Amino acid sequence: MGRLPLAIPPLLFLAAIPLQPLGARPAAEADVEARLRGHIETLAADAMEGRKPGTPGGDLAAGYIASQFAGLGLVPGGGDGGFYQPVKLVERRSGTIAADWRIAGTVVSIAPTEMALRGGDGAVRTAALPIVFGGYGVEDARAGLHPFEGVDVKGAAVLILSGQPEGVVHAPGYAARREALLKAGAAAVLRIETDEQGWPQLRDTLNEPRNELADDAPAPITGALSPAAWQRIAEAAGLSALTPADMVKRDFRARRIDGTATFSIDNVSRPYTSWNIVGRFPGSDPAAGALLYLAHWDHLGLCRPEGVPDRICNGAVDNASGVAMMLEVARGLIQSGKRPVRDIWFVATTAEEMGLLGAHALAKAPPVDAAKIAAVLNFDTVAIAPRGAPVAMLGRGQPALDAAVDAVSRRMGRRINPSDAANALAQRQDGWAFAQQGIPAAMVGGSLNMDLLQAYLGQEYHKPGDDLSQPLPLDGVAQDVELHVALGLMLADPKRYRPPPR
Incomplete structure (x- = not known):
C-alpha cells in the first residue's frame, strides 16, 4: 500500500415545482x-484542485472525509484498521497510433489526425481484421431494425455512424451500440463522425488519458474516424451512395467490406492508487x-x-x-x-x-x-x-x-x-x-x-x-x-x- 494521505481537520435554474406548505424551519x-x-x-475549495484521484487535491479530500468519519465515531472499515480501502488504478493514454486500410485491393491512406484509436495495454498490434460497416448499428425490435441479423462480427473491425438515426424513437445511444458489438465479439469498434466541425473536439476527447481498474482486462480497441477519412473508405468500398435514410430501412443489413484494417497503438501507462473511505455504524x-x-x-x-x-x-x-x-x-x-x-x-x-x-x-x-x-x-x-x-x-x-x-x-x-x-x-x-x-x-x-x-x-x-x-x-x-x-x-x-x- 502506498502512503496514506494525511487527514486534515448556480443561481441554478429551478423548474417550477409547487412546494408543500411548510411551517417555521426547526x-x-x-x-x-x-x-x-x-x-x-x-x-470544493480551490485548494482541493477539483479532487481528481491520484492528485494531491484528491488525497486531501480523502483525508478530510476520513477525519470526519473518525470524528463521528464510525468504526473503520477500510482494512488494516483504517478507513482507507485501496483502489488500484491505471491511467492509459494512446501514444503513437497507426492504421493500414486495404480496401478492394487499394491502400487507403488515413492520417493519424483523421482517426482516434484507444485500447489495450503496452504495444498493441492487431492482425489484418475484416471490416464490417453497420450503418447506425441500431438493433431495435420495435422499429423492426436488425442490421446485424445474419452478419458475424466476431474478430472484425466494425464501423458505425455516430449520432441518432432520424425517426427511430427508441434508438440506444452510441455507447450502448458499441458495447453490444464488443460483447458480440468485435475486435474493434470505430464510430464514424458525421460533423466535420465537431471532429477535432471528438478526436481530442478520445485521445485523453483513460483510467481503468488495474485488475481489469485492458479495454478493447475503440476509436473514431473523421468524416473525410470515412468518405475515402466509403468510396473505395463502393458505399458512397448509401444515405442515412437507407440505413434505417427494415431491410438494411450490415455489409462486409472487401478489405482489411490493421491497427497499431503504443499505450503509455501510469499505475496509481486511490481510496474508497469506509466507515461503519x-x-x-x-x-x-x-x-x-x-x-x-x-x-x-x-x-x-x-x-x-x-x-x-x-x-x-x-x-x-x-x-x-x-x-x-x-x-x-x-x-x-x-x-x-x-x-x-x-x-x-x-x-x-x-x-x-x-x-x-x-x-x-x-x-x-x-x-x-x-x-x-x-x-x-x-x-x-x-x-x-x-x-x-x-x-x-x-x-x-x-x-x-x-x-x-x-x-x-x-x-x-x-x-x-x-x-x-x-x-x-x-x-x-x-x-x-x-x-x-x-x-x-x-x-x-x-x-x-x-x-x-x-x-x-x-x-x-x-x-x-x-x-x-x-x-x-x-x-x-x-x-x-x-x-x-x-x-x-x-x-x-x-x-x-x-
Missing part, C-alpha cells in the same frame, strides 16, 4: 444546513445484514488548459454536496439515540467520474458479504432542490424499497413524485455497480425530480462554474438528510424492511 435543520455548507466549502445484530450509503468524493480536477482564468472544476454540487449529505446522515443516525439492527456502512467512493471505478472495486470486495446487503442508497448531485420539493427516486420499481421510501415520506409530510423517469440515469451513478448484482439500490430525495436534474445538467455540470460562487439550495438537502435518517432506521430494521430474495 433550529436543528438550520444547524444541519450550516454544517453541510462547511463540508462543501472545504471539499454498528447495528445490534450484524447477522441481520447491512445497509450501505454511498457518495463519490472525486471530481474532474484541473479541467481547463493553462492560462485560462478558471482551470478548476471544483464540483460543489457534483459531488461535494453528496458527500456532505452522507456525513450529516451519518451524524443524524448516530445522534438519533436509536441503534439500528443491521450494520450501516458509509462509503465515500473514488473515481466515479472515470466510470464508477471506485464503486465497482467496492462491489468486487464489499466490506460485508454481498448476500447480506439489504439495500444501497447513493447520494449524488443533491444540492439542486429547494426545501419542500417532492421526494423522487432513481430506482423506482422495486416494490419493497418503493414502499419503504413512500411510507417514510408520508410520515414526514413530504409529497411523493411517483415517476420513474430518473431511472434513465441509473447507469451513470455508483449504485449501478450493486444493482448489476441484483442488490436493491436507489437514489432518493428532492434532487431526483428530472426537471431539476436536467436544468443542472444543462448548465454548470462538469464545468468550472460548479463552484462556491453559485447559490446552493441547502435547505432542501437538510430536509433530505432528515428523510434519510428516518429511512435508514427503517431499512436497517429487518422487521420493517425485507429485501426481495436473490
Whole structure:
C-alpha cells in the first residue's frame, strides 16, 4: 500500500415545482444546513484542485472525509484498521497510433489526425481484421431494425455512424451500440463522425488519458474516424451512395467490406492508487445484514488548459454536496439515540467520474458479504432542490424499497413524485455497480425530480462554474438528510424492511 494521505481537520435554474406548505424551519435543520455548507466549502475549495484521484487535491479530500468519519465515531472499515480501502488504478493514454486500410485491393491512406484509436495495454498490434460497416448499428425490435441479423462480427473491425438515426424513437445511444458489438465479439469498434466541425473536439476527447481498474482486462480497441477519412473508405468500398435514410430501412443489413484494417497503438501507462473511505455504524445484530450509503468524493480536477482564468472544476454540487449529505446522515443516525439492527456502512467512493471505478472495486470486495446487503442508497448531485420539493427516486420499481421510501415520506409530510423517469440515469451513478448484482439500490430525495436534474445538467455540470460562487439550495438537502435518517432506521430494521430474495 502506498502512503496514506494525511487527514486534515448556480443561481441554478429551478423548474417550477409547487412546494408543500411548510411551517417555521426547526433550529436543528438550520444547524444541519450550516454544517453541510462547511463540508462543501472545504471539499470544493480551490485548494482541493477539483479532487481528481491520484492528485494531491484528491488525497486531501480523502483525508478530510476520513477525519470526519473518525470524528463521528464510525468504526473503520477500510482494512488494516483504517478507513482507507485501496483502489488500484491505471491511467492509459494512446501514444503513437497507426492504421493500414486495404480496401478492394487499394491502400487507403488515413492520417493519424483523421482517426482516434484507444485500447489495450503496452504495444498493441492487431492482425489484418475484416471490416464490417453497420450503418447506425441500431438493433431495435420495435422499429423492426436488425442490421446485424445474419452478419458475424466476431474478430472484425466494425464501423458505425455516430449520432441518432432520424425517426427511430427508441434508438440506444452510441455507447450502448458499441458495447453490444464488443460483447458480440468485435475486435474493434470505430464510430464514424458525421460533423466535420465537431471532429477535432471528438478526436481530442478520445485521445485523453483513460483510467481503468488495474485488475481489469485492458479495454478493447475503440476509436473514431473523421468524416473525410470515412468518405475515402466509403468510396473505395463502393458505399458512397448509401444515405442515412437507407440505413434505417427494415431491410438494411450490415455489409462486409472487401478489405482489411490493421491497427497499431503504443499505450503509455501510469499505475496509481486511490481510496474508497469506509466507515461503519454498528447495528445490534450484524447477522441481520447491512445497509450501505454511498457518495463519490472525486471530481474532474484541473479541467481547463493553462492560462485560462478558471482551470478548476471544483464540483460543489457534483459531488461535494453528496458527500456532505452522507456525513450529516451519518451524524443524524448516530445522534438519533436509536441503534439500528443491521450494520450501516458509509462509503465515500473514488473515481466515479472515470466510470464508477471506485464503486465497482467496492462491489468486487464489499466490506460485508454481498448476500447480506439489504439495500444501497447513493447520494449524488443533491444540492439542486429547494426545501419542500417532492421526494423522487432513481430506482423506482422495486416494490419493497418503493414502499419503504413512500411510507417514510408520508410520515414526514413530504409529497411523493411517483415517476420513474430518473431511472434513465441509473447507469451513470455508483449504485449501478450493486444493482448489476441484483442488490436493491436507489437514489432518493428532492434532487431526483428530472426537471431539476436536467436544468443542472444543462448548465454548470462538469464545468468550472460548479463552484462556491453559485447559490446552493441547502435547505432542501437538510430536509433530505432528515428523510434519510428516518429511512435508514427503517431499512436497517429487518422487521420493517425485507429485501426481495436473490
